């Protein structure tokens with residue numbers, strides 16, 4: 580009897596341990612189980628998922644994913660999320676409804692427990708967008724369009740301050756000066772803040788969006804330790820004035836090997852050199868991992884070195 584009891588409690592202990600080790604918070608449980616970070620830390624991983632964006636953020640309490648790379652890169656995203664043991668996504672943020680950011684959103688909603696979806700509220704006419712909306716609705720996932728001035732709580736003392744778009748920008752529909760629709764312009768731009776550490780997230784926001792942000796916000800609201808390079812390092816983004824306002828120590832660029840857009844553009848790399856900003860790129864460096872305790876930070880790459888001029 581005694582031995583059986585001990586056996587049972589040992590088994591219970593073992594099962595608890597296995598459940599914790601599996602990293603799944605389970606439906607309805609608070610936080611994200613062991614897939615969240617130890618207290619006092621934020622980990623930001625720019626996933627190596629080809630030509631698109633997908634950034635995984637983990638705090639002591641939550642798992643957040645900003646963008647989901649392209650439709651054609653789905654398998655890479657699936658593999659990356661599996662490797663990172665992501666089963667619960669507390670917040671899924673889609674910066675704008677272009678395929679290279681929204682491509683894997685439905686996959687993430689179908690394969691992980693997504694608790695809330697945020698986007699810029701800008702609609703698109705694509706089947707990809709309709710499927711995305713349909714999935715949010717059918718799964719009953721909480722949804723909110725983000726606006727300049729909103730603040731999201733990522734848990735563990737980490738917040739996300741939204742700087743763009745404004746309601747007027749979304750109503751206007753993101754037209755460029757020639758009157759052509761350019762959905763990049765209304766990308767969600769926001770600053771992750773954790774103590775003294777901060778990182779500016781830009782989606783594919785271009786120079787006019789950057790100008791608008793600088794008009795609406797004081798420099799102290801923009802200065803960031805790190806920058807997610809706007810629009811994969813394209814010459815349309817990372818304007819001189821914006822770089823001067825943000826003053827990042829390093830820029831992280833997500834782009835695919837030998838991509839047809841020639842991202843990151845040589846002129847962007849030149850600008851980074853001029854402003855003494857180191858850059859890292861997923862096509863050369865693989866996954867880029869940043870870890871901060873709210874004071875200092877570390878940045879690690881899978882391969883290569885910073886400021887690599889090879890590739891495009």
Ligand SMILES: [Zn+2]
Nearest residue numbers: 679680783810
């Ligand atoms: Zn893009």
